[in-house]
Amino acid sequence: MIVARIRKTYAGGRESAPFSLDVEFTTSAGITVLFGPSGAGKTLTLDSIAGFVRPDEGRILLNDVLLFDAQSGVDLKPQRRNCGYVFQNYALFPHMTLRENLAFAAERLPRLERHRRLAEILDKFRLADVAGRRPHEVSGGQKQRCSIARALIASPRVLLLDEPARGLDAPLRAELYDIVRQVHSDFHVPVLLVTHSLEECFALGHSMMILCDGRIVQTGAPAEVCNRPANLQIAQLLGMFNLLPVEVRALDPSRNTSVLRFADFDIAGPYVPGHLKGDRVHVAVAPRQLRAVPRTGKPAANQVALPLMRTVERPEAVRLEFDREVAVEMPRAEFDLNRQVRDWLVEFPPDAVRVL
Numbered sequence: 001m002i003v004a005r006i007r008k009t010y011a012g013g014r015e016s017a018p019f020s021l022d023v024e025f026t027t028s029a030g031i032t033v034l035f036g037p038s039g040a041g042k043t044l045t046l047d048s049i050a051g052f053v054r055p056d057e058g059r060i061l062l063n064d065v066l067l068f069d070a071q072s073g074v075d076l077k078p079q080r081r082n083c084g085y086v087f088q089n090y091a092l093f094p095h096m097t098l099r100e101n102l103a104f105a106a107e108r109l110p111r112l113e114r115h116r117r118l119a120e121i122l123d124k125f126r127l128a129d130v131a132g133r134r135p136h137e138v139s140g141g142q143k144q145r146c147s148i149a150r151a152l153i154a155s156p157r158v159l160l161l162d163e164p165a166r167g168l169d170a171p172l173r174a175e176l177y178d179i180v181r182q183v184h185s186d187f188h189v190p191v192l193l194v195t196h197s198l199e200e201c202f203a204l205g206h207s208m209m210i211l212c213d214g215r216i217v218q219t220g221a222p223a224e225v226c227n228r229p230a231n232l233q234i235a236q237l238l239g240m241f242n243l244l245p246v247e248v249r250a251l252d253p254s255r256n257t258s259v260l261r262f263a264d265f266d267i268a269g270p271y272v273p274g275h276l277k278g279d280r281v282h283v284a285v286a287p288r289q290l291r292a293v294p295r296t297g298k299p300a301a302n303q304v305a306l307p308l309m310r311t312v313e314r315p316e317a318v319r320l321e322f323d324r325e326v327a328v329e330m331p332r333a334e335f336d337l338n339r340q341v342r343d344w345l346v347e348f349p350p351d352a353v354r355v356l
Contacts, residue, residue, distance in 0.1 A: 001190060002027040002158060006048045007057040021045065021055075021214040030206030031184055031191040033222065035198070037237060041214040042194040043088075046160045049192070050085050051078035062157050084151030084159045084189070088166055090143045092135040098122075098146045099131040105150045117153055124186070125149040125179070141172040148179060152187055159183065161193040165200060177203045198226065198238065210234055232282050232356045241284040242326055243356075248272055248279045260353070263324050265304045269353040282356045287327040289352035292320050295343040303345040311335075322346060 005024040012018035021041040034042050047053040049060055051067065054075060060068040062083070067076050092101050102121065106114045122128045125145045130138050135146070144164065151159055164180070165173045181204065184191055193204060201208050201222040208222045218230045229235040235243055249266060250259035256271045260283060267283075275281060299305050306322035318335040320328045326346055 001029055001063060002049060002192065003059075003061040004045075004049065005058040006045060006055045006060065008044060008048065008053065008055045019214060021048075023211070023214070023216050025209055025216055025219070027190060027192055028207050029190050031180070031193060031204050033201045033205035033208045034192060034194045034211055035196065035201055035208055036211035037196055040211040042196075042211055043162055045211070046085070046162055046192065046194055049081075049158075050083045050160055051076060051081050065157070082154070082157045084154070084156035086144075086147045086151050086159070086161045086164055088162050090135070090147040092143060092147060092150070094135055097132050097134055098127055098138065098142075101135075101146060102150050102153055106153045108154065121149045121153050140168060141175055144168065144172070144176060145179060148183065152183065152189070155187075156189060159187075159189050159191045161191060163194055163196070165195070165197065173199075180204055198222075198240065201226075210237060212237060228354070229284060229356070232284075235282075235284045235356060241286055242290070244283045244285070244324070244326065246281060246283050246355075248275055248277055248281060251275070251277060257350075258355070260355070263304055263306065265299065267302050267304070267348050267353065268350045269355060270350070272355045275355075284354045284356050285348065285352050287319065287329040289349065290326070290328040291347040291349070292322075292328040292330055292344050293347060294338055294341045295345045299345050302348045302350060304348065306344065306346050308342070308344050320344070 003026045007022050009020045010018060021044050023045060034045060036042055044053060048055050055068065055070065057070045058068065066074050067081050068074060096104065102118055106117055109117060122131050127142065127146055127149065130142055135143050165176050168176060180191065195201065205222045208220060208225050209216050210218045210225065212233065218225055218234050226238055226240065229238055232243065235241050244262055246260040246262045248258060249261045251271060253271050258269045258272050260267045260269045269283065272281065295305060306324060306326055308320060308322055310321045312319040312321065316332060317329045318332055320330055328346060
């Protein structure tokens with residue numbers, strides 16, 4: 001478990017903007033995902049834990065071992081922190097074979113233990129058949145497996161993964177996800193994983209921290225965070241919602257309802273605490289939660305008439321993109337039955353409407 005408070009500031013220059021990392025968090029014993037856009041401070045957080053960057057202020061504990069404390073001057077060297085680190089570019093030594101890369105990471109182990117451990121991990125990560133090859137002679141997936149194996153061979157207290165699926169195609173990503181899950185199960189090591197992929201958050205994460213502009217803005221289980229973003233900024237970061245500007249037309253706290261005006265239509269929604277009639281807010285609703293139906297008459301309750309701008313074909317669904325930046329995901333079989341329809345109504349289920 002990691003308990004960290006990290007503050008690090010970089011002053012701006014002629015060709016660089018200032019940046020400040022200010023985070024405080026506690027990870028669980030499972031797989032914790034640090035999610036956010038590029039430049040949010042994710043890798044800087046990992047580097048601070050691993051000891052490659054010295055924070056200006058703060059304190060870092062790993063399984064109750066003090067790694068860093070600015071106030072008392074404690075700052076363990078990276079090799080004493082016992083953190084397994086998998087870098088974005090694998091960072092394998094190009095002049096060494098895969099076996100030599102692993103042996104180098106295990107050099108502190110007693111000789112007999114080193115040989116046993118090396119044979120065991122080559123077998124576990126299915127690298128025995130290519131152990132004599134150099135990194136440029138193996139596939140991307142094999143390099144990734146070797147990088148993770150090297151990080152684990154000395155039995156680290158924590159495994160730090162910096163965008164491990166970057167550059168991998170879909171089959172290799174799926175293989176990597178299986179490896180990470182197996183690592184957590186077999187080695188019983190907590191994992192802190194950096195990504196900007198929601199797919200990885202759901203595939204691997206037990207818990208999730210969203211980082212934006214050097215600050216943690218929301219934490220929780222991936223499904224909880226994605227289903228209930230705390231504010232408009234987080235919903236924008238997640239990139240999985242229609243974010244629609246609406247006007248509050250009516251509020252009824254006794255019934256926990258509201259009426260919201262969008263595109264000249266009224267939509268029934270939940271009560272909006274802290275707002276008054278006439279306030280302008282945003283509605284967040286996922287494309288999969290909306291329903292598009294052929295128009296046969298006047299719109300019914302919570303239906304909005306919008307021109308269809310384009311369709312985007314996907315393997316199992318079709319994305320219908322309407323005017324006013326409204327998108328709806330429709331099962332392919334249903335769309336095929338209505339492919340010739342030109343006039344549509346978009347239906348907003350009241351329980352899917354979330355006001356931010």
